[in-house]
Amino acid sequence: MEYIGNTEADNKQMLTEIGVSSASELWSDIPQDKIVTQPLGLPAGLSELELRKHLRNLSDRNVNVEDYACFLGAGAYDHYIPSTVPVITKRPEFYTAYTPYQPEISQGTLQSIFEYQSLICNLTGLDVANASLYDGATALYEAAHLACDHTQRRKIIVSRALHPEYRQVLKTYFSDAGIDIEEIGCAQGTTDLGELRQKINDQVAAVLVQQPNFFGCLEEVEELATLVHEHKALFIVDVYPVSLGLLKRPGNYAADIVVGEGQSLGLPVSFGGPYLGIFSCRKELMRKMPGRVVGETVDNQGRRAYVLTLQTREQHIRREKASSNICSNEALCALAACVHLSSLGARGLKAAATASVIGAHRLADGLKDLPGWRLNFTAPFFNEFVATAPVEADDLNKQLLKHKIIGGLNLGRLYPELPQSVLFCVTEKRGPEEIENLLNILREIKQ
Amino acid sequence: MEKSIFAYQSEPTEYIKSGDSGAIEALIPERFLQRQEPDLPQATEQDVIRHFSRLAGLNYSVDTGFYPLGSCTMKYNPKINEAVADLPGLAGVHPYQDEKSIQGVLELAYGLEQFLLAVSGFQGLTLQPAAGAHGEITGILLIKAYHRLASKKEKRRIILVPDTAHGTNPATAALAGYEVRQVKSDEAGDIDLADLKQNLSPEVAALMLTNPNTLGLFEKNILQVSKMVHEAGALLYGDGANFNALLGLVKPADLGFDVMHFNLHKTFSTPHGGGGPGAGAVGVVEKLIPFLPVPLVKKKGEKFYFDYKVKHSIGKVRSFYGNFLIAVRAYAYFLALGEEGIKKVGRQSILNANYLLRKLKDVYEWPYRRSCMHEFVITPKTGWQVNTLDIAKRIIDYGYHPPTIYFPLIVHEAMMIEPTETETKNTLDEFSAALLSIAQEAQTTPELLKKAPVNSPVGRLDEARAARQLILKYEKAR
Incomplete structure (x- = not known):
């Protein structure tokens, strides 16, 4: 199947009009001995029917969260997505458009991004939000980068209760960039305030924590904020947006930059992407904010309209002096989040959060009474928690798969200090009977 | 002018049963809880659908008309690719599932890598970067890691960028901590060889080159350029934004490129999404494979697995493994067109x-x-x-x-x-x-x-x- 409309006759006529006898004259600038003459080694083209079958076969070879009960989270969450979301994101006017360079014929994309920015500000309680970044991890890096630039300091402090992959991304970007990354440990599942007190000083640009943290525990964000601000460092919080249906808005506890993985707002788990990097900050930091931003203005007849703005921060104007190298966003994912939040409303978001919290506590309560199991931490938690199993986590998960259950994350691989530990996650999609079923199966799995 | 989603004043449709919200206080201490709900839209399902459908109507798109936006390759996005990306065994796979339960996913990722290598001539590849500019920073970090390992004494602190380059090139180089030097174009629109020669030195880490360049011209001295860059001990970075012109015609590795990012949303027809999500796979020559981000997708017998043991890996540039559902679409595009297409x-x-x-x-x-x-x-x-x-x-x-x-x-x-x-x-x-x-x-x-x-x-x-x-x-x- 080829998506080329011209016939051989069309092509011949075009060559005649161009005034060349063969198409190869058009690429005579390419060194002739480099032109591909051997087969590329690609398979023969498939019909649409064959293609669909092939992909269906590949799809059938994977366990998925529709057919299995998923208790796995750790940065990717199986929340319910209202049917409105795919209806809108599958509209070709949205998904086959590009960056709204021509605002007169891009108001759909521009207004939806503006509304997305507004929704994110209302969720985080901060002044401004950008049009989105690649994912939660890169948004966190951009926040740390901004903090170093803003404070002119070269050190950041990161909680070890922050997603291990996010910390790895920070290291990748900052390695050899003259930025010092210091990690601080945890006590009872939350960031060790005592250790932070010892390590923070006036050379620190920012302190980075996650709320709820990677273990699902709730950080004492207000105490953290006070301590961070005593040293005039920025307080950067990585949030789980669904939690903001219940938890205090970061703006209310003086967070300076709020980032987060937006996947839980209307995007399927998708084997890790495409996702959505949420980024919002205080007004004072706005001009250093990375990524695209949409602003409101009027057209030549005074009608309200939207346009990309603050572009003097961006690389097509600033080139090597730009505040970041990002020249796109995840517009369609931001649209999904926008439709998701618009559909649910505050009540729906709260319902999803509430049901997730209740489900997770139901599971935790049941687990701690099972022989050989214990909960690792005493800190209050949201919809994820850590439990130590009587067997190896990988063996446990293998057993669970047989019962059409996707078990929690094996934490021992990421945190050697937590052997045989499992990070469980519960969303509103897991009903009481699925939780009961999981507990019954776990009860049967022997040491 | 379409009214704002915040202007609606109706009762939202109930998608999720509220449950016992009174139970929350017993589970989460009050100090963590909000006192006031966030200000979110109050719209019924019908309001929401009408609102966003009307917004859709304000957009111009490839599906509504010709979109000749230079350097963006706004080609047609085949619909079968959208359909297969929704399959539950692809869209519904959690990134942390056990390897045994994701063999189809890994086979697809591996297959796409093989296709991209086949058309580019490179030896190694990562699908992790989420966009072209993200591929650029990944590629430049690979180059940086390579030079650092090659020589501890030598400080290669400069990256050369032609004056025709996309703005992301100098921004990327600066982000990675390099000094950016601009190289002039000559009267024919090619990179100026004399100016290149003048700028090359043992301090240069790489030249970032787009070929065809942004004038739409093939850099006809490419072999000479590549020779000069390599003789100076630098590497040649390829910005694959314009790779569509070369697809099936010439392989970038054969022209001397050491690293190149692919824009799957340009060359391989995945939709642009109003400005993303795209995907920016990065291909490399053999000597840069040990530096690629982790994990790599490998095959042993009939089994596919993730390899985290990459000797000098730069680490990770994104969570998980990149924009997988975009990779699915690109994979489907390859299969539909096949060798001849x-x-x-x-x-x-x-x-x-x-x-x-x-x-x-x-x-x-x-x-x-x-x-x-x-x-x-x-x-x-x-x-x-x-x-x-x-x-x-x-x-x-x-x-x-x-x-x-x-x-x-x-x-x-x-x-x-x-x-x-x-x-x-x-x-x-x-x-x-x-x-x-x-x-x-x-x-x-x-x-x-x-x-x-x-x-x-x-x-x-x-x-x-x-x-x-x-x-x-x-x-x-x-």
Whole structure:
């Protein structure tokens, strides 16, 4: 199947009009001995029917969260997505458009991004939000980068209760960039305030924590904020947006930059992407904010309209002096989040959060009474928690798969200090009977 | 003007049962809980669908018309690719599932890597970067890690970028901590060899080159450039933004590129999504494989697995494994076209561009008088009382998306036009007729262009006001 409309006759006529006898004259600038003459080694083209079958076969070879009960989270969450979301994101006017360079014929994309920015500000309680970044991890890096630039300091402090992959991304970007990354440990599942007190000083640009943290525990964000601000460092919080249906808005506890993985707002788990990097900050930091931003203005007849703005921060104007190298966003994912939040409303978001919290506590309560199991931490938690199993986590998960259950994350691989530990996650999609079923199966799995 | 989603005042449809919200206080201490709900829209399902459907109607898109946006490769996005990306065994796979339960996913990722290697000539690849610019920073970090390991004493602190480069190239190099030096273009539109020679030194880590360059011209001295760069101990980075022209025609690794990012949303037809999500896979030559981000997808017998033991890996540039569902679409595109179809892509894109150029070159100014590759740059004729912006806005009135304008920077009043291979001769004829008509108007009735667009949902915007007043979110009070 080829998506080329011209016939051989069309092509011949075009060559005649161009005034060349063969198409190869058009690429005579390419060194002739480099032109591909051997087969590329690609398979023969498939019909649409064959293609669909092939992909269906590949799809059938994977366990998925529709057919299995998923208790796995750790940065990717199986929340319910209202049917409105795919209806809108599958509209070709949205998904086959590009960056709204021509605002007169891009108001759909521009207004939806503006509304997305507004929704994110209302969720985080901060002044401004950008049009989105690649994912939660890169948004966190951009926040740390901004903090170093803003404070002119070269050190950041990161909680070890922050997603291990996010910390790895920070290291990748900052390695050899003259930025010092210091990690601080945890006590009872939350960031060790005592250790932070010892390590923070006036050379620190920012302190980075996650709320709820990677273990699902709730950080004492207000105490953290006070301590961070005593040293005039920025307080950067990585949030789980669904939690903001219940938890205090970061703006209310003086967070300076709020980032987060937006996947839980209307995007399927998708084997890790495409996702959505949420980024919002205080007004004072706005001009250093990375990524695209949409602003409101009027057209030549005074009608309200939207346009990309603050572009003097961006690389097509600033080139090597730009505040970041990002020249796109995840517009369609931001649209999904926008439709998701618009559909649910505050009540729906709260319902999803509430049901997730209740489900997770139901599971935790049941687990701690099972022989050989214990909960690792005493800190209050949201919809994820850590439990130590009587067997190896990988063996446990293998057993669970047989019962059409996707078990929690094996934490021992990421945190050697937590052997045989499992990070469980519960969303509103897991009903009481699925939780009961999981507990019954776990009860049967022997040491 | 469409009203705001915040302007609705109805009761949202209940998608999720509220459950016992009173139970929360017993589970989470009060100090963590919000006292007031966030201000989210109050709209029924019907409100929501109507609102966003109306917004959709305000957009121009590839599916509604010709979109010759230069360097963006706005080719047709096949619908089967959308359908397969929704399959539950692809969209519904959690990234942390056990390897045994994701063999189909891994086979797909592995398969796409093999296809990309086949058309590029590289030996190693990562699908982790989420966009072209993300691929750039990944590639530059690979180069940095390579030089650091090669020599501890030597400090290669400079990256060279031609004056025709996309703005992301210098921004990327600066982000990675390099000093950026610009290399001039010569009169023919190629990188200036004398200036390159002058700038090359033991301090140079890499040259970032787009080929074809942003003038739509094939860098005809590429082999010489590559030789010079390598003799200076530097590496050659390829910006794959314009790879569509070369697809199936020539392999970048054969031209001497050491690293290149692919824009799957350009060359491999995955939709642009209104500005993302895209995907920016990075291909490398053998010697850079030990530095690739983790994990790599490997095959042993019939089993696929993740390999985290990459000796000098730069680490991770994104969580998980990149924009997988975009990779699914690119994979489907490869399978649909196959060997024969892929070989036609670059060739047809070049033919289409040259045909359109032939139609326009005598009426518009044509600064670089050579056969173009998949795109070309023209400008208004001297003496016309209109500028490129006016022409672009008038193109909207004729029912088309304007080309990329005011880029590349080295051409005054540039219009960069890229038709892609999926457009028919008929579309190109109609579009060129519109551009010839606009050229007439530019000389006889320039006010038509100055007032344009008039056939769009809104007129020209007050962009200065947007930047001055900075309204970046909806405020209830207004």
